[in-house]
Amino acid sequence: xxxxxxxxxxxxxxxxxxxxxxxxxxxxxxxxxxxxxxxxxxxxxxxxxxxxxxxxxxxxxxxxxxxxxxxxxxxxxxxxxxxxxxxxxxxxxxxxxxxxxxxxxxxxxxxxxxxxxxxxxxxxxxxxxxxxxxxxxxxxxxxxxxxxxxxxxxxxxxxxxxxxxxxxxxxxxxxxxxxxxxxxxxxxxxxxxxxxxxxxxxxxxxxxxxxxxxxxxxxxxxxxxxxxxxxxxxxxxxxxxxxxxxxxxxxxxxxxxxxxxxxxxxxxxxxxxxxxxxxxxxxxxxxxxxxxxxxxxxxxxxxxxxxxxxxxxxxxxxxxxxxxxxxxxxxxxxxxxxxxxxxxxxxxxxxxxxxxxxxxxxxxxxxxxxxxxxxxxxxxxxxxxxxxxxxxxxxxxxxxxxxxxxxxxxxxxxxxxxxxxxxxxxxxxxxxxxxxxxxxxxxxxxxxxxxxxxxxxxxxxxxxxxxxxxxxxxxxxxxxxxxxxxxxxxxx
Numbered sequence: 222x223x224x225x226x227x228x229x230x231x232x233x234x235x236x237x238x239x240x241x242x243x244x245x246x247x248x249x250x251x252x253x254x255x256x257x258x259x260x261x262x263x264x265x266x267x268x269x270x271x272x273x274x275x276x277x278x279x280x281x282x283x284x285x286x287x288x289x290x291x292x293x294x295x296x297x298x299x300x301x302x303x304x305x306x307x308x309x310x311x312x313x314x315x316x317x318x319x320x321x322x323x324x325x326x327x328x329x330x331x332x333x334x335x336x337x338x339x340x341x342x343x344x345x346x347x348x349x350x351x352x353x354x355x356x357x358x359x360x361x362x363x364x365x366x367x368x369x370x371x372x373x374x375x376x377x378x379x380x381x382x383x384x385x386x387x388x389x390x391x392x393x394x395x396x397x398x399x400x401x402x403x404x405x406x407x408x409x410x411x412x413x414x415x416x417x418x419x420x421x422x423x424x425x426x427x428x429x430x431x432x433x434x435x436x437x438x439x440x441x442x443x444x445x446x447x448x449x450x451x452x453x454x455x456x457x458x459x460x461x462x463x464x465x466x467x468x469x470x471x472x473x474x475x476x477x478x479x480x481x482x483x484x485x486x487x488x489x490x491x492x493x494x495x496x497x498x499x500x501x502x503x504x505x506x507x508x509x510x511x512x513x514x515x516x517x518x519x520x521x522x523x524x525x526x527x528x529x530x531x532x533x534x535x536x537x538x539x540x541x542x543x544x545x546x547x548x549x550x551x552x553x554x555x556x557x558x559x560x561x562x563x564x565x566x567x568x569x570x571x572x573x574x575x576x577x578x579x580x581x582x583x584x585x586x587x588x589x590x591x592x593x594x595x596x597x598x599x600x601x602x603x604x605x606x607x608x609x610x611x612x613x614x615x616x617x618x619x620x621x622x623x624x625x626x627x628x629x630x631x632x633x634x635x636x637x638x639x640x641x642x643x644x645x646x647x648x649x650x651x652x653x654x655x656x657x658x659x660x661x662x663x664x665x666x667x668x669x670x671x672x673x674x675x676x677x678x679x680x681x682x683x684x685x686x687x688x689x690x691x692x693x694x695x696x697x698x699x700x701x702x703x704x705x706x707x708x709x710x711x712x713x
Contacts, residue, residue: 224323231260234248234249276307276313279302279307283314336369339505339510341402343453344365344391345407345410346365347461352476352576354576361473363376363378364386364387364390364394365457373489373500373501375393378476381521388431388519389519395435395512396516398504400511402509406441407439407441413428413441422441424441434513434517464483464488472576489501518554521536521555522553525550525551527542531546538575539581540560540570540572541583541586541587542562543570546564551563559571560573603630607633610648614656617656625661631663643674651670
C-alpha cells in the first residue's frame with residue numbers, strides 16, 4: 222500500500238506535470254500497473270501497523286547519518302547502525318530509506334520558471350556509448366545547450382569532456398545561435414563548478430574567466446534539483462529517443478553532420494508541447510548578447526618531445542616533424558578536426574585529426590628530408606662546396622660520375638677549377654647540357670665551356686658589295702681528309 226503523500230504525488234505528476242506512466246514509475250520506484258490502479262481509483266490512506274520494528278530504536282541515529290550525507294545508501298547505513306547494536310536486516314533499512322526519500326520528493330515544491338527571450342541557456346552533457354575506429358573505441362558524449370524561452374537546441378558530439386572541449390562547444394553554440402544569453406545554468410559539472418556547499422558555489426576560475434570574456438553569468442543548480450534544468454534534461458532524452466535510434470556513424474564528423482541536419486529539419490522545427498510553437502519560430506536571436514568577433518584559442522594543448530625517429534606522441538598517435546626538431550619539446554594544439562604542431566608561436570606542420578590509436582602520420586614526408594640530410598652529411602668538404610656552388614642538380618651529376626671508372630676525387634677537383642675559371646653560373650649551365658647528353662666527366666664540362674667561349678668570339682660574315690658574291694658557297698673542309706693527308710708526313 223502506498224502512503225497518501227505517494228498517491229498525491231502520482232496524481233500531481235500525471236495531471237499537472239503531464240508525466241508519462243513510465244517516467245512516474247521510474248521517478249517513484251513504483252510499478253506501472255500499480256500506478257494505473259491508483260490513477261483510476263485513488264485508494265484511501267493505508268492503516269499503519271503498530272507492530273514494532275528492530276529499526277525503531279535506531280531511527281534517530283539513522284536521521285543523524287542522513288543529515289551528514291543525504292545520499293548515503295542502505296548498505297553503508299546498515300554497517301554504521303550495526304556498530305550501535307542494530308541486528309536487523311538490510312532490507313528493512315532499504316525500505317525505510319525509500320519511503321523517506323519518496324515522501325521528501327512528494328513534499329518538495331518548486332516554481333516553474335519561464336525565462337524571457339535571451340535570458341537563459343541550460344547546459345548539460347549526455348553519454349552515448351562509444352564509436353569504433355578500427356577496433357579502437359572512443360567514448361562519445363553529447364554537449365547540449367537549450368535556449369530556455371524558445372527551447373531551441375544546439376547539439377554537438379565529442380570524444381572528450383575536457384575543459385577545452387567544454388568551452389569550444391559553448392563558443393560553437395554561441396556562433397550558431399547568434400549570441401549568448403544573460404545567464405547559463407549548469408548541473409554542477411566539474412568543468413564549471415569547483416565546489417558546491419549548500420547555497421554557496423565556487424566556480425572553476427578558468428570558467429569564470431571565460432564567462433567574463435563572453436559576458437554571461439554562470440549559475441549552478443541546487444543538488445538533487447533536476448527540475449531546475451529540466452529543459453535540457455528533457456532535450457537530451459529527446460535526442461536519445463528521436464535522433465539516436467536506427468542510425469549508423471563512420472566517425473565523429475559524420476555524427477555531427479547528421480546531428481546538424483536533424484536539428485535543422487526535425488528538433489527545432491517540431492511543435493513543442495509546452496509552448497505550442499516550434500523552437501525556431503519562438504526563438505528571438507535579437508535578445509542575445511553579442512560575442513567577441515575573434516574567438517579565443519581553447520584548443521587541447523600539450524608539450525611533446527620529438528624522438529630520433531622524428532615522432533612525437535599525442536592522444537595515442539605519433540606525428541612526424543622535420544629532422545631539425547629532434548630532441549626538442551614542441552607544442553601540440555588540437556580540436557575535433559585538426560592537430561597543429563608549433564615551435565613556440567611558429568607553426569611547423571598540421572594534420573587532420575585521427576581518432577584511431579597507434580597510427581603514425583607524416584613518416585614518408587619527413588623521412589625523405591632526413592635521408593637527404595644524412596646523404597649530405599656523408600659528403601666530403603669538396604663535394605659539399607661544389608653542391609653549394611652549383612645547386613641540387615650537381616648532386617645527381619656526382620652520383621652518375623661515381624658509376625664511371627673515373628676518380629671521383631679528381632673529377633670534383635677539376636670541376637671546382639672550372640668553377641674558379643668560368644664562374645658557377647656558366648659551369649651549372651654546362652652541367653645541364655652534359656646531363657642531357659649523358660656525358661659524365663669534368664672533361665666534357667670543360668669542352669662545353671670552351672666551345673661556349675669560342676662562339677662568343679666569332680664575328681658575323683663580311684657582307685660584299687655585289688649580292689652575287691654573298692651567295693657563293695664553298696664545300697666544308699673535311700678534317701678526316703686533312704688527317705689522311707698530314708699523318709704520313711708526321712710519321713716521317
